[in-house]
Amino acid sequence: MSTSRRASANDTTAVTQQTGPSVLPDLGTGRVALSIIIVAQVIAILIIAGYESRLDLNTVYDLLLVSAYVQAIALGVLLMLKLLAPQFEGMRLGKGTVIVALLVMAVTVAVTEAALFGLHYFGVTDSFWPQWHLSLLVRALLISALVVPLMLRYFSVHHHARLEAESKQAANLQALQSRIRPHFLFNSMNAVASMLRSDPENAEKALHDLADVFRVLLADARKLVPITAETELARQYLEVEKLRLGDRLQIRWLTSNVPRHAMIPSLTLQPLIENAIYHGIEPRFGGGLIKVEMWREAQMLNIMVTNPLPEVPTKAHNKGNKIAMDNLRQRLESHFGQQANLQAFEQFGNYHAKIKIPIVKD
Amino acid sequence: MKILIVDDEKLARARLRELITKIGGHAVVGEAVNGSNAIEQTMELKPDVLLMDIRMPVMDGLEAATHLMGMDEPPGVIFTTAYDEHALEAFEVNAVDYLLKPIRKERLDAALKKAHGLTLKQLREVNRAQEEPTARTHISVQLRGKISLIPIQDVIYFMADSKYVTVTTSNERHLIEDSLVSLDDEFGERFLRIHRNALVATNYIRGIEKQPSGRWSVLLRDTDDKLEVSRRHTAEVRRWARR
The missing domain is CATH 3.30.565.10 (Histidine kinase-like ATPase, C-terminal domain)
Known part of the structure; x- marks a missing residue:
């Protein structure tokens, strides 16, 4: 008699939590992409807000320039995540954070170098290796290194809050179904x-x-x-x-x-x-x-x-x-x-x- | 059409009978209370269609349908069930007819109009889709176009020769269509492999005995047959016997 076959019909399989709280969530989603672009823009605005003492047309010009630079880095990061996201999934949060941060910094360096090369190529700057080259790189890398862990933390908390809500719902349903066959x-x-x-x-x-x-x-x-x-x-x-x-x-x-x-x-x-x-x-x-x-x-x-x-x-x-x-x-x-x-x-x-x-x- | 109603609940059978009378044009030739009863009645009454519940004691509807496929002219089968998520999904996928309880007259009418025979393939697919596929409770043997059922707990051993597999109980031996490999898969928990060609029911094993040839044999209850243990399976059989 196939009681077991029948009985299993009454159960909802619990939402299996494949990802513990200390694991990187999927970084290839649209939601993550949107958050990155928004955060990049916020960083650009903060840089200008903290740096400029006056407020005129130059401020707007500077903001556009910085935005373009930061967004270029953001796009580079998106591209990198799109390609590598499957590799990150399920990785421990600590290890993942270090790796993602290093990769974002690498993207930052690459985009910065490319930007400087472009500026020089189109004659905006005199030298390919201006005085402020190194300071720009250091500041950009510092910001990347600080922002990445914060964002990963946010993504991971957000992701697990959702998982938890889902599994709680499944548990409630299961409890109800165990009562009502x-x-x-x-x-x-x-x-x-x-x-x-x-x-x-x-x-x-x-x-x-x-x-x-x-x-x-x-x-x-x-x-x-x-x-x-x-x-x-x-x-x-x-x-x-x-x-x-x-x-x-x-x-x-x-x-x-x-x-x-x-x-x-x-x-x-x-x-x-x-x-x-x-x-x-x-x-x-x-x-x-x-x-x-x-x-x-x-x-x-x-x-x-x-x-x-x-x-x-x-x-x-x-x-x-x-x-x-x-x-x-x-x-x-x-x-x-x-x-x-x-x-x-x-x-x-x-x-x-x-x-x-x-x-x-x- | 001649219809056989199969359900372990009396009221469920009564309901089907009432609905069929209302629809008209069909004859209920009998009622069965479980799967093996349904097989007996099918052979005797030769219905065109079975309206069969799934969850029933002794033998469930899916297994009964599987055995019926061995008939020369198997009847059509429409399953009736209260709730069985996994089976229903499998039915949908494999175009197996089914009705949900409480059964509506219109649905029953429509199902009877398009009732058709099942194929063994459909049933295998349905069984495969179950979350925990379970073993049959009976082995079916075809004798002159009839199906005879052997409860699995009566089987002492299965033996394969070059072409056929035989099933042996305390008083019968028959050829069956299953292969030893599939039997081992299905009933592995009850049976012990003692030779490439033999599966023995563990609860019929009385003991093991060393032959003058140095080989081991299995002694069985309810039969005088002694079965030889192959060299390859000796260690496993002896380990089992020591438990």
């Missing part, structure tokens, strides 16, 4: 559709149960609810499943000494029962018995759900199951820390899922 939803609707004519009364009741179950599934799963509310939800859920599975689903409740007003996290019992049905009852030809046991032990509440294992061994611990269990485990931990635990084990052809939580009263 589409398989259950659509099969139940199909069952209700088939009863509408023949048995409208029960169809209506099933719709109400389904609505109640989904109201809870869609609600905030972080709150505590009275244990009676949780068992009522499980009962309604089982009514719907019973409709589909008929006699294949047998259920036995065994409770002893459970305080009626104990509070437990919402959706503690229902996911365990759903797992038991999906992995234990549905794959079995004759179905089977699900046992729900709840008992008190000192100040702890125990809940155990038992289902028979499928006749044909499947890869039982597939992803769908794992996500639901991980989700529940996380919620238990956020409520009770180390005091709560969730165990799953196989014994004598049965699968047991057992929760232990401290008894909390309203």
Whole structure:
């Protein structure tokens, strides 16, 4: 039986974070190119703003000249990134910064030399090696060396903020999907559709149960609810499943000494029962018995759900199951820390899922 | 058209039956509750089309369809499913007919009108597209145009000679169409390769025994056959036996 094949359909694969926070992002994107051009222009304006004491036509002339020079360097850098970006991707941030900075400085030198050569060639300057040649180079290199790390830092932070937002979204979706198995939803609707004519009364009741179950599934799963509310939800859920599975689903409740007003996290019992049905009852030809046991032990509440294992061994611990269990485990931990635990084990052809939580009263 | 309905849920079967009656012009010749049941009924009732759920106990719909391809005149298959992201994508790509539950009358009507047979190639592609392709639960054997199913847990060993592969259980032996290599790929977890030409189910192995010739043999439960271990596989088999 291909339970694992089926179950995997319920999961969204987590957004795998290929790039940690200390890794260079992709530098070949349009967004990076635009940022470089803007920053280059800002540098040109700052140079003029910090240098000129007067404000006249000469200032504009100087600004144009400096802008042309800085933008030429920026274009050189863009060209260099376009060619080499694939090599940088995934490189450690520290190492990458040094390499990119050196390359940008090399571009700066090349553009500066080319500019000086051009100025001389067209007769603007008298000598190819004017007095201010060296000072220009040093200043240009200094600015490059200072700006590159800042920009890389910005790109990397920006990139990871976006990745994080995406993976958070995927995680939320995953949590929601682990609660609502589409398989259950659509099969139940199909069952209700088939009863509408023949048995409208029960169809209506099933719709109400389904609505109640989904109201809870869609609600905030972080709150505590009275244990009676949780068992009522499980009962309604089982009514719907019973409709589909008929006699294949047998259920036995065994409770002893459970305080009626104990509070437990919402959706503690229902996911365990759903797992038991999906992995234990549905794959079995004759179905089977699900046992729900709840008992008190000192100040702890125990809940155990038992289902028979499928006749044909499947890869039982597939992803769908794992996500639901991980989700529940996380919620238990956020409520009770180390005091709560969730165990799953196989014994004598049965699968047991057992929760232990401290008894909390309203 | 003669239709066979295959679904493990009674209400789902009832719904299909009701819709088919409403559409008219077709006859529901039977209902099956899982894949292997569907194969038996198909051979007996000779339906033109199967409306078959995917997720079912004992044998799922995809596997049943694969076995049915071995028939001389396989029926058309329309899969019905509640939700199965990966299978649906694969169906789209390979032009396999399917219906989503809850099933609408118009969709069912349209699907029945264009229902056509599947090919083994389509099914292989579908299976390949699954995230975790799973092994079949049965081996199918064709006997005089009929398909007989052998649960994989009954198989004691597969043996290849120059042309054919045979499957052996405690009371039967048959020729099958699969190759030993593909069987090893599919069922590798259950079987141990003891010779270039033999795969043995590990839970039928009783022990190993050294022959006067110096070679090792595998002793099996439920059969008196002794299978020779090739020199190349001796180390691996002995390692397995020591566990």
